[in-house]
Amino acid sequence: MDQGEFAAFYHETAPALRAYIRRVSGAGEAADDLLQEAYLRFLRAAPGVEDRAAMKAYLYKTATAAIYDRWRKRKRERLWQLMFRFHEETPERGSGDVTRCFEKLKPRERALLWLAYVEGYEHEEIAGTLDVKAKSVKVLLYRARHNLERILRQNGLSEVQP
Numbered sequence: 001m002d003q004g005e006f007a008a009f010y011h012e013t014a015p016a017l018r019a020y021i022r023r024v025s026g027a028g029e030a031a032d033d034l035l036q037e038a039y040l041r042f043l044r045a046a047p048g049v050e051d052r053a054a055m056k057a058y059l060y061k062t063a064t065a066a067i068y069d070r071w072r073k074r075k076r077e078r079l080w081q082l083m084f085r086f087h088e089e090t091p092e093r094g095s096g097d098v099t100r101c102f103e104k105l106k107p108r109e110r111a112l113l114w115l116a117y118v119e120g121y122e123h124e125e126i127a128g129t130l131d132v133k134a135k136s137v138k139v140l141l142y143r144a145r146h147n148l149e150r151i152l153r154q155n156g157l158s159e160v161q162p
Contacts, residue, residue, distance in 0.1 A: 010039065016119070020111075023118075024107060037066045102148065105147060109147060112141050113148065126141075
């Protein structure tokens with residue numbers, strides 16, 4: 001892929017990928033860093049695929065891996081802080097809107113829901129992006145939807161009652 005082709009691919013995919021990263025990672029301030037990391041990893045891997053859809057799927061897979069890596073790193077840092085009692089209690093942010101409820105989901109659940117309902121990916125595409133079996137996607141999506149419904153209900157944002 002030459003520089004011109006990459007620039008066109010970037011302009012075509014960056015806005016949607018940034019939105020995906022922002023929602024799945026739950027870290028709006030880090031979305032640009034994760035976006036840059038995803039494209040850097042994409043370029044380093046230099047996938048030998050010419051099909052735009054396959055390149056986009058690979059890019060989303062790369063972005064998802066970057067999000068998971070960031071999540072693991074933050075988890076290790078929190079554990080480290082707790083071990084040495086440097087952890088400061090911070091008041092929990094308000095949870096009155098759907099976005100904050102979405103942020104309470106696990107990263108994989110956010111990724112599943114985003115890819116299925118915002119990006120419109122088929123189960124096979126989601127499976128390839130998230131490195132899960134295609135047959136598992138239906139069950140994982142059900143669980144993610146159910147978990148989001150539970151969180152929305154707990155925050156008074158769902159009309160459906162248990």
